[in-house]
Amino acid sequence: MKKLFVLSIALTLFCTGNTFAMDIRKSSGNLECAYVEWQTVSGAARYNVYYEQTGGEKTKIDDKLIRRYPDYMRADALGLKAGVYRLTIEALDESGKTIDSATTDCLDVKANVREGFAFTDGNVPGAYKMDGTPKDGARILYVTENDINKITCEVKDKKGKATTYTGLGDILTAYSKGYDKTPLIIRVVGTITDTGYAGIKDGNYLNLAGFNNKDRSLENVTIEGVGNDATLYGFGITLKRTKNMEIKNLGIMLFGDDAVSLDTDNKHIWIHNTDFFYGKPGKDADQVKGDGSIDIKYRSTDITISFNHFFDNGKVMGCGGATGEDENLRITYHHNWFDHTDSRCPRLHFVTAHIYNNYYDGVSVYGIGNTSSSAAFVERNYFREVKRPMMISGQGTDKYDEKTGTYTLKGTFSGQDGGMTKAFDNIFVNEKTKLKLVYQTDNATQFDAYKVESREEKIPEDVKSVTGGCAYSNFDTAADMYESQPDAATDVPETVCMYAGRTEGGDLKWTFNNDTDDEDHNVNAELKTAIVNYKPQLIGYQDSPTTSINATAIEGTGIQKYYDLTGRKILPNTKGIIIVDNNKRRYKILK
Structure with missing residues (x-):
């Protein structure tokens, strides 16, 4: 005492x-x-x-x-x-x-919540330790729009010889050879555009890739935003043949394909506290908001997706390769804010999923879609105005025809076989939309989820999906299941709204109109305009010579005042920069 x-x-x-x-x-x-x-x-x-x-x-x-x-x-x-x-x-x-x-x-x-499949077998994704401090010997790179192609970093080769590389693209290419395992922290300062970064892959991605999926994978990398305004504008991130990777505190806007693509042989990946906005419209009708926010496939497993904010995304997360997986992908989803999204929150295909403490806030089409061979444990989530919170392909409300009262529809979200969903202690608030959710207690075969009375309760082996005959694996009660302590479902909205997404909720904040947006899955024109017209406010960081200028018009002259990073006035012909006035007259300022 x-x-x-x-x-x-x-x-x-x-x-x-x-x-x-x-x-x-x-x-x-x-x-x-x-x-x-x-x-x-x-x-x-x-x-x-x-x-x-x-x-x-x-x-x-x-x-x-x-x-x-x-x-x-x-x-x-x-x-x-x-x-x-x-x-x-x-x-x-x-x-x-x-x-x-x-x-x-x-x-x-406060500490980040480090749990889920990404942290199994003693792994700590990224370049930070479990206590949140950098791993021993970690390198830290700062990237801005002006210097992302100029920064330098030493990278070791097969023989341990260090070579200095210039530009983030060349640095990552050197790391991709898989010899240098030194933890690497990439800190994004302000907004980086697709036209400003020379290392863009396929016109869409910042590329994080290893040489192979065995001894030369890319490992121990964190890419994170600084403050509340770090943004990738016009492109996303792709991972291939990587291990122990972390993506956090970024805003991703108008990406070309997926915002984050986990494409082939990624393991122990943590994506958290990121704001996902609209992508660029695709060629298909269902890609008007972009193709998808997060795509996970082809042996990408042991993933944790947590505390992210999805703003009216269309197809949020497709998880599991279209042609199937060699074995189920293991993915944890917790404390995400599905803010007036449409569907795939997530969509599972050959996935073992733990889905807990997420806030489904006005999801217009469906929440969780469970297909071929997937097992989903859905616990203590908060569903507000979600007509179809949980669906299993080929049965329940996916097949139910309200006009005839029979289960004869072709399916509303997938023509694939069904998986099996275990549901525990979720909350549903539907004051405007009719809740369409059937448990096995209502219909022994045509149900959307198998409801249990405790976390430890197992689903009997003879309970199988109508199409495909998939039984629940009971992975969540197995001896090797990781420990977790989900919050009470009643606390989810407050916790998620406080911490999901970037620091302080990011610099582009948006509040949806529940009266009109809860059931509307069209593009929100006002939000789209705000994203298209998004302008970063960052002038520069300390000692940055090319971005430390702020211009304000002098009324009636067309000339502007210029200030350096510390607020001191810069007069013409006193600094080594070039400025342009309101009438596009150029002033060359000599050193």
Whole structure:
């Protein structure tokens, strides 16, 4: 008790008595990160930002984590283990002297939920440890629109010789040979476009691929966004022959095919806290919102999809190759926000799936689609205005003809054989739409899911799907099943809405109109316009020479004022840059 009292006093002293000389706009802790925003300081040439825990030393963050926006500065500290932190900002003049400083209040940093099939057999996907800090020896690369093709990194070859490569595309090509297993963290700063990145694969993807699926796979890579505005615009990410990979905290907009494609021989992959918006329209009628958000197939297994925000996506997740799999893919889906999506949340084909604590928020066509040889354990999810929450191909509401009262339809989402779904403790709220859900307690054969009274209850072996004769594997009660502690279904909306997607909900926020959008699966014209017209607000990061310019018009002149990263005014002929005024007149500014 005495130790707890002393700790309480230390924490109180740590969190109080701060002097706010400069103007801090806001600050907060989040999932293994913390941030602070402040107003620029007159006379400051640069800033230093530090983080510290109770009783710990101050640690300086990288300069590229310190960024300027039109009317404020921002810094994010990443790779923090759970705990209580403070951030301190120092404003320095040109001689390096501190002219102002401020320290935040205490910020509560929480841990990511690391569980599911991706974390089985002792694996930790990505370049971070289980505690959220970088793995030993991890390399960190910062990429922006202006320098993604200029950054450098050493990569070792078969003999251990290190060669320096330039540009993210060439760096990843060197890593793809599969000899260098050094953990790699790729941090995206601001927006990167398909026209700005020279390493685009097939016009659609940032390519993460290994040489083979045995000893030379690409391993231990995290690609993550910095702050709330990191965006891939016009392209997505593809993985092939990879292991222990992590994708997080990104907004992906107007991608060409899939936003994230796990195509062939990927294992122990974690995709989380990402915002998925519309893709580019495809050639087929069902691709008007893009082909799909996440595609998982061809021996890509041991995957965790968690805390993502899907904005009105059409075909959200198709999981399992079209021609089948050698063995079932093992995938966990938890705490995702299916925000007025249409279908495939997910669609399973030769998949063993654990689906829990997801928020189905106005899903217009169907939620979970279970087909050939798939086993799905669906527990403690919250379904709001979802007409068909769970479907098994070839039976139940998939076959039911309301006009005749018979099970004679060809099927509403798949002509494939059916799998088997176990359902436990889910919540359904349908005030406007009629819930179409049949359990075995209502119809012994033509059901949409087999409802159990406890997590441990097994489905009898003689219970099989109508088409294909698939029995439930009872994987979730097997001795080798991973541990999980799902939240109560009543808590799901609040938790998911708070943490799903990018930090702070991202910089492009959208609230759907439930009265019109719950049952509408057409493209939301206003949302599409917002995505097409999306403009990044980032001006630049500290010491970036090509992006540190902010222009504001001077009324009545057509000329603009220009400011550097620290807010100091730049006059014509004083800096080594080129500017353009409102009338498109060019000014060459000499060094």
